[in-house]
Amino acid sequence: MNIRACSKGMDEMLVALFLFWIPVAMVPLGLWYSMSSPLKNASSRGRLFAFTGVVLICISPWTVPSSPSTAAGHLLGAIIGPCMLILLGIYLISFSGNVPVGKLPRSDRKLGVLMTGFGFIWLAGMHWWILTPQLSPNEVNHYWFVFWPTFIILTSCLASCSAVTLLMIGEQRKAESNAMFIVSGLSFSILILGLNVDGPLITADEFREHLWLAVADLAGITVGTLLSIFVFALVIYSYERSLPAPKSISPPTESELKQVSTLIASHLGGEDE
Amino acid sequence: MKESNLTFTWRMMLLAFLLPPLLILAIDITFYGSFKGIDSNVSFTRFSNATLTAYMLCSLFLLGNLFFYGESRNRPLAPLVGMFFATALGVVATVFFIGQGPMLLEDNGSVRAQAIYNVVHMFVSSGAILVAMGVALGVTFSAITSQKQRNNFELEEE
Numbered sequence: 001m002n003i004r005a006c007s008k009g010m011d012e013m014l015v016a017l018f019l020f021w022i023p024v025a026m027v028p029l030g031l032w033y034s035m036s037s038p039l040k041n042a043s044s045r046g047r048l049f050a051f052t053g054v055v056l057i058c059i060s061p062w063t064v065p066s067s068p069s070t071a072a073g074h075l076l077g078a079i080i081g082p083c084m085l086i087l088l089g090i091y092l093i094s095f096s097g098n099v100p101v102g103k104l105p106r107s108d109r110k111l112g113v114l115m116t117g118f119g120f121i122w123l124a125g126m127h128w129w130i131l132t133p134q135l136s137p138n139e140v141n142h143y144w145f146v147f148w149p150t151f152i153i154l155t156s157c158l159a160s161c162s163a164v165t166l167l168m169i170g171e172q173r174k175a176e177s178n179a180m181f182i183v184s185g186l187s188f189s190i191l192i193l194g195l196n197v198d199g200p201l202i203t204a205d206e207f208r209e210h211l212w213l214a215v216a217d218l219a220g221i222t223v224g225t226l227l228s229i230f231v232f233a234l235v236i237y238s239y240e241r242s243l244p245a246p247k248s249i250s251p252p253t254e255s256e257l258k259q260v261s262t263l264i265a266s267h268l269g270g271e272d273e
Numbered sequence: 274m275k276e277s278n279l280t281f282t283w284r285m286m287l288l289a290f291l292l293p294p295l296l297i298l299a300i301d302i303t304f305y306g307s308f309k310g311i312d313s314n315v316s317f318t319r320f321s322n323a324t325l326t327a328y329m330l331c332s333l334f335l336l337g338n339l340f341f342y343g344e345s346r347n348r349p350l351a352p353l354v355g356m357f358f359a360t361a362l363g364v365v366a367t368v369f370f371i372g373q374g375p376m377l378l379e380d381n382g383s384v385r386a387q388a389i390y391n392v393v394h395m396f397v398s399s400g401a402i403l404v405a406m407g408v409a410l411g412v413t414f415s416a417i418t419s420q421k422q423r424n425n426f427e428l429e430e431e
Contacts, residue, residue, distance in 0.1 A: 090411035097418030158409035220323025
């Protein structure tokens with residue numbers, strides 16, 4: 001990754017602003033609008049706004065080829081298919097089981113398993129086959145080296161944590177815990193394979209280097225996020241502490257107590273069983 | 274028949290979470306005798322950039338949330354100003370530390386290029402984190418719903 005010092009004209013920066021950064025902002029704004037606005041049709045309008053943002057980000061490598069940041073848009077376009085397959089597949093598997101509401105037909109379970117499996121195979125094909133996201137022939141999208149190790153190692157860590165949590169908190173959850181250990185083990189196997197087997201464009205050594213950078217990234221994100229939450233809590237705490245104590249009100253009078261006891265008495269009791 | 278549960282401890286949870294990277298380290302030490310592929314300088318640079326960027330972006334998000342907090346408090350200005358300064362401190366610290374030279378400057382030529390790269394990098398990492406969380410939570414949920422329906426009365430009787 002080599003973003004050179006900015007010696008470009010204003011026009012290119014404006015193009016990047018309008019065709020990459022504004023679409024990036026459109027996604028959270030659209031989602032926020034769809035969820036929070038009380039207006040009629042706000043939900044569909046917000047979602048359409050966010051979807052337009054996603055499409056504009058995906059086509060940004062062609063609309064703003066001069067900006068290196070648009071490689072992230074290229075990656076989004078490459079991974080959105082397998083990721084949606086995996087997540088939709090898991091949704092189908094979950095809701096075709098024993099759920100009290102929104103139950104799907106039992107046959108959706110097989111479809112879900114197929115979709116999830118195909119999504120993972122597609123992602124693995126990006127590492128070990130010809131599907132690797134490339135900005136130009138034989139030039140791997142550098143953000144793929146960020147996404148893939150982070151996704152695989154975090155999936156393995158979270159699945160392992162979930163398995164142990166099910167054993168510790170859940171009642172008779174050994175079967176579910178074993179399923180989570182299998183998911184963790186599968187992700188871990190992909191990691192071990194990546195560390196030892198070269199792909200056509202990605203060597204094992206490159207993957208190893210980026211895996212530890214992903215770990216450093218995850219640690220940094222955790223520290224930064226916790227720090228900002230701590231500062232946020234500190235700001236709220238300082239403000240709340242500076243407020244004067246609320247005024248205490250006078251105790252209820254005799255007539256008020258009488259009225260309350262009458263009201264309570266009228267609501268007590270019930271039919272005999 | 275009731276299975277015996279493990280005792281809940283945060284240490285156990287943390288260990289379970291850290292198990293995969295620790296296993297890789299153990300395998301590396303066993304087979305290669307060292308931490309292969311770890312360049313401490315590059316890793317530190319990435320860690321610092323990720324910390325600063327995560328702090329900055331998360332503070333911005335929380336600053337937005339303060340508006341909702343203000344709704345129930347007659348929109349006080351003090352916490353808003355406090356959080357604004359905390360966010361601004363993050364931005365200034367990021368620019369300052371990147372500007373110190375090669376310490377936080379990765380393969381980029383200027384402070385602005387590095388700052389923009391950090392933000393885009395954070396988006397990609399956050400995307401990976403969200404998908405991984407979706408997969409882990411989704412598979413846990415589907416593992417639970419795929420089991421036979423339980424009779425709550427049987428559990429209560431035990």
